Amino acid sequence: MxxxxxxxxxxxxxxxxxxxxxxxxxxxxxxxxxxxxxxxxxxxxxxxxxxxxxxxxxxxxxxxxxxxxxxxxxxxxxxxxxxxYQPADKELFPLRNPTPLTVPPVEQNEDKKIKKVIKERRLKGKNQREYLVRYRNPVHEDEWLAESEYLTQISS
Structure with missing residues (x-):
């Protein structure tokens, strides 16, 4: 087997x-x-x-x-x-005019700003809440934040 x-x-x-x-x-x-x-x-x-x-x-x-x-x-x-993506080689294709490449900037380091709270949950056995939040920047995925983290992000 x-x-x-x-x-x-x-x-x-x-x-x-x-x-x-x-x-x-x-x-x-x-x-x-x-x-x-x-x-x-x-x-x-x-x-x-x-x-x-x-x-x-x-x-x-x-x-x-x-x-x-x-x-x-x-x-x-x-x-x-x-x-x-492989750009055209000038030696192999000397007559080919490459189209100008316009690459939009990647906003990876942008601060995470909360757009809205999707869900709320309580942790079992603890008196703590977590919030599922969605960010304004589409690069960041939805994530669960502890109540303290959520409050610090809202206040800043």
Whole structure:
């Protein structure tokens, strides 16, 4: 049984590599599931971008900062639909004029400002409350804060 497991693991690992994306990297997003691009499927680009990675959600999801006509799409995509951005090589393609790359700034160091409280809960056996808060900056995910942390963030 262990031999079968090891064989299956070997086959899986050969074709599935863990992506090494980092916050701030440039990536191209696959248009496989984009139905709102106004051209025939045959003429549609296979990938659009480049976009800046804003946040990593686990090992399988990436949040990018979308721009242009894709701004109203949800910014989180699975890693399987991502591809690292490679700028055109001048030596291989001397006549190719690269399009100017406009990368929007990543506001990673912005202070966390609370937009609203989503839920409230009491810890069992303790006389403490926690609040599930949503931040104004979409980079930060919702998180549970202890009552003392919540009060300090509101007062500042």
């Amino acid at each position: 262990n031999d079968a497991f090891d064989y299956a693991k070997q086959k899986w690992d050969k074709s599935h590599k863990v992506p090494d994306f980092k916050v701030g990297d440039l990536v191209l997003v696959s248009t496989l599931n984009f139905n709102n691009i106004k051209c025939p499927k045959k003429l549609k680009d296979s990938h659009v971008g480049p976009f800046v990675i804003v946040a990593l959600h686990g090992t399988n999801e990436v949040q990018v900062q979308l721009s242009g006509e894709l701004e109203n799409k949800h910014p989180t995509f699975p890693v399987s639909l991502m591809k690292p």
